[in-house]
Structure formats: C-alpha cells, structure tokens
Amino acid sequence: MPKYKTSEQVLSLMKDRTRVRNIGIIAHVDHGKTTTSDQLLAASGIISPKVAGEALALDYLSVEQQRGITVKAANVSLYHEVEGKGYVINLIDTPGHVDFSGRVTRSLRVLDGSIVVVDSVEGVMTQTETVLRQSLEERVRPILFVNKVDRLVKELKLGPQEMMQKLMDIIKEVNNLINIYAEPELKEKWAINPTLGNVVFGSAKDRWGFSIPMAQKKGINMKHVIDAYSTTDKTKINELASQVPINEALLDAVIKFVPNPVDAQKYRIPKIWKGDLDNELAKSMLNADPNGPVVMMITDMKVDPHAGLVATGRVFSGTIRPGSEVWLVNAKAPQKVLQVSIYMGQFRELADEIPAGNIAAVLGLERARSGETLIDIRYKDLQGSFEKLHYVSEPVVTIAVEPKNPKDLTKMIDALRKLSIEDPNLVVKINEETGEYLLSGMGFLHVEVSLQLLKDNYGVDVVTTPPIVVYRESVRNKSQVFEGKSPNKHNKFYISVEPLNDKTIELISNGTIKEDMDSKEMAKILRDQADWDYDEAKKIIAIDENVNVLIDATSGVQHLREIMDTMLQGYRLAMREGPLAHEPIRGVKVILHDATIHEDPAHRGPAQIYPAVRNAIFAAMLMSKPTLLEPLQKLDIRVPMEFVGNVTAVLSRKRGKVLNMTQSGSVARILAEIPVSESYELASDLRGSTGGRAFWGTEFSKWAPVPDSILTDVILKIRERKGLPKELPKVEDFLS
C-alpha cells in the first residue's frame, strides 16, 4: 500500500541526507517515461492510484497533453519505505523528444541517478543512446527499466525463453553503451546486472514490474506474465500489479543503487565544479554540508503569472532559506531569496529551509537564468562556478513572428522574453534590417510547441513565416593574405583564413577548449589532439561562440594593444554574419598577420576598425572556396522489411543518405541522415509510405556543406529573404 505523507514529513526527512535520492527518468520518445513517473507519483500518495496512467500528472501543460509528449521538466518529491526506513526521492521528469534535449541536459545536472526506460519491443534507440551518454558524462548513475513487456506477449507472442532472450539482448546493448561512454573507473562499477536488482522488467501501463531478486522473493516468473496476458480478462494483470507493484520494484532499486547526495557529491563535484577544490565552498560541497556556505546551481527558470520568476535547482552546499543573501556568479549581482519551496507535482509547497543535497524552488532571483551559480554572499570572493551545460543540439530552425492584432505587439514581445527565459534553447532575436521578431529552436517541433505556448499561456495569437532553416558559412581552402582598410584609410589589417580541422571543431564544441583557459594548456591540447603547431596554437586570442578562432601572428605592431578590444569586437561582429548570406560563420581559423594602426585615437575608433577587420576577413573568405553548411538530422527508423524500399525512396527524395541498415526478425533498422531543410513533412511522408508501420527518432547530427549543385540557389534565396541584393557577393565589394 502506498504511504501517504504530508509535505512537512517529506521536508523533515530531507534533512537526513542519507535518506535522499535525486533521480530522473530518461528515455527515447514514447518508451513510457511519463507513464512510469505517473505510477511512481500515484504510489507516493500525491495523486489517486485510480487515475494514474490516464492523468499523466507530470505532463501538465495542455500542449503536451494534446501532443502526448513531455515538454517541460516537472519536479516532484516522493516518499518510499524500504525495510521500515523512509526515504525522499526527488524525481525530475525529462522530455524525450530530441528537440527538447536541452532540458534533459539541464535536468541531469541536479540528479545522481537515472532510470533509463527502454521499450522491450523497440529496444535501444538513438535517443536512448544520447540520454544514456549524457547521463554518464554527468556522472549520473543509470539503472534500467525495460518497459512494455506486455507487448512481447500480446504483440510478438513470445514464449518465456524467447522473452528472456529478448530482454537479455537489451541488457547487453545497454551495457555495451555504458562500456563505451562511462569513465574508465566507473565502467565496471556501473555496468547493470539483473541478478543484483538494478534492472526492472515490467509494464508501466499495467502497473507491475520486478527485478530478479524481487521476483525470486515473491515467487513470480515470466510464465505468470504470459498467463496474465493470455486472457482478455484483466484480473490476472491486476493481481500481478498487486503482487509486484512497479513503484516498489523501481523505488527499491533506486534506493539501493542510486547514491545518496553525500556519496554522490564526492565524485560529482570534481567533475562539475570549475574552480578551486580546496577552498571552503568546494570542501563543503564535497561533503554536501548543510552547515556550510550556500552553493546552488539553477537549472530551470519558470515564469509564474502570480509569483514571478521561479528558479529551480540543486542545493549543493549549505541550507537555503528565505532571506538568504546570495551572489549570482554569471549575472555578477547580489540578490535576496524571498521564498523557498519543494515541488509536489505542479504545485510548490513552501518550506522554511532546504538543506544541501536537495532540489529547491526559489523565489526572488529575478536576475538568475538557467545555468546560474548562486553563492552565499559572504563567500563571493572565492571564485568558482559550475561547469557550463553542454547542449547536444543547436537551434537550427527559425521563424519570423508578428502578432495577429498589431495592438498585441508589446504583449508578444513580453511573452517571447518570458518564453526564452524558461527555455534557454529557444533564441529570440530582432532582425535589425526588417524589424521582424525571429524565433529559433532545435527543430520544427520545438518551434511549433513554443508558438502554441505563446497562445495558450500568454494569449498571443501570431502569424508566422514558414520555418526557415539556419545555415552557417565556412571555407574549404586556405586563402592568401588580404588587406582590409578602414574607411579613413589610416588603419590596415592583413588577414588570411583557412578551415579548422574537425578535431578542433569538436574540442571547441564540447568545451574542452575555451577562450578563457590558460594558453599553454590550450596549445598543448591542440598540439596533442588536433595536429596544431604548438607555437601557432599559443597565439590564439579569441574563440567565438560559433566555433571560430582568431590568431594574432603579428609582432611589434605599434598601437595594436590599444585597439585590441575594438579589434576583437570587430572580429566577433564579422563572425556573426558572414559574406555569403549574412549567416553565422563556423569552423574558420582567422589569422592576423600584420597591421598598421593610426597613432591618433581619434582616427582609430570602432567605426574605422570594425569595417577594416571585417573587409579583410570577408575578402579572404570569398577567395577560399566559401560554402554554406546546413544542419543534418540523424534518423533511426524501424520498419517491417517489406517497407524498406518505400522508406529509402522517401529518404532519397529528401537528399537523405542511408548510413547503416540491420535486420532483426522481420524488422529492419535504418540509420540515415537527412538535411533539416528537407525534414518538414518527413513525418507524414514516412507514415504515408509505410501505412503507419514505421517508427523513428530524430536527432541533430552535424553541420555539412550544402551540395555545390544547389549552393548558389540556396545563397540567393536566403539573400532575397533577408532583403540583400540578389546576387552573389564579390571579393571587390570588400577591397577598397
């Protein structure tokens, strides 16, 4: 029977850090995360067990309900007893669709364990791999839940032996991924092993589940499962649900295998804290000390129509209370906490204090954004912050929006601002030339869902342009050195460009190389891992957000030091809008060889320096086989063998490429890549051509050059759309 607990009881338990677990449920889309969370919630006594499974309590946004997918990460604290001892489990629901993977990244930061849900029929899919990799990279320990075991009986009609075989295959695949992605010292320790009990088999929908030790203890085996599904009568299924309730199986495993915050922070802090590990802040975090200085990481921001901004995150050290004065490391601002609370589904329950190791909602931090580090104000001089959150996807689809009713403009701008605070992966910009509001997201679905939120939550109806895919500009050759002159002709920069190699791009994208790191350390990594010349690598003076680098190869140029900041700003501005189509530049190494700078500051202001730097970079780019890069999407498709031909036909019509194809039984698995620009109607085309028999997942794959055969056409179309002259840019445009 579920134990019903009040929020006070939960709060008091949170103070005993050995009784706390922070977990999330992660999975490929549709494998059953929400149904699973829901069963756990029902069992904790927060919603009635009768409606669990239908109410989908964590999917509380109406847009999610309409689409049946999880968009927001909702938090809830659960209560569970093992051997007479009570525990608090802070559960974060994470979205499965890849367009929302930014939220998965943020949720994982506050967790110590993850329940990886895998559909027993579909098995391990691309996003299972992605989320498991993210989990392991954050040192968040996985346990496995093989869900929808009923389908093995009802749909595949497997016998006990075949069922076990199928389940063991999934376990093998998961262990294989753990072996690839876990750090060496964790590979073995974190490998899953069904006989120990860190794998649960079950059906979330039918509310039963067991690990092997639990099944042995209760005398249940696969034959009982097959029996339960061999009649239309639900009695036996219900019996199973009361003998081996899913919540008991999963929460027992969580309490046994997910470390408590004190144990977890010992190995997680060295991984996620960027700063001295010997100072008081770090020491207190390593011990999850509730009496130490407050250190908290904010991973989620929500706009509450009544309460204002609600910041949610994990307290890693100290105890946060109303009145706590904290320093916001990124915003560089002091703020005062007004209220603290814990989550009970969509509601917040006020608390007097929340100690280290727990997840808290905090009011009063108007200047905080996702990713912010809060430090007790008395310790603000002890520098340090949490490692930046690395997102696996980038905003690649953009639409322009305007309010249906022009009177709603202010309302729309305010709503867009709030949406982008809540979802840092949603980028809102104004097109300076046209005055349009541009909304960029990680895919078509992400943008569509945001528009619906705009309507549902803020009452703003908008008209939009069709979605536009975002491109990047890059080069394929090394250029000669070009001279860029300032309008007054007194300042000159001599610059060449060349492509960065793939390894360098990877090191910058995954945060291994950062502008603010020690230049010798950076040079060493680039030399050892990316074939750089050490001396050249040491001269890198800027790395911009779109993955380009600037090298200062000059020597003894007079006055260069004085204009360095202006020049860097000019470089960054140039990288934001390239010469071909004003799309951001990516993967380019810019080398400054020489310069002449006017001695009088009056003649070398930004209005002179910016265009000079830009002209030299752009002229060099146009002479080094420039190209556009387009985002590609990875597809993982499962389809009955007889439809393989139809699927590949759809793919090839959309400039797609099959990367790999394997067969298991009568089902084919096709891994493919297609340009995002071709993916707009992919869903209906795939469904249409397979009679609805294909299922698939998508994921951002990479940036790749637009084929030469359509390059000019694509450039001209973008230029036209942006109101630029409808002709290809020429080198002369940038030479004076």
Ligand SMILES: Nc1nc2c(ncn2[C@@H]2O[C@H](COP(=O)(O)OP(=O)(O)OP(=O)(O)O)[C@@H](O)[C@H]2O)c(=O)[nH]1
């Ligand atoms: N047969 C069967 N279906 C299930 C089971 N659990 C969940 N489902 C169904 O699978 C579908 C997806 O379940 P969700 O819980 O919404 O999946 P999710 O992973 O949360 O999906 P997103 O919210 O889109 O990320 C729903 O139609 C569920 O009813 C199960 O144990 N057996």
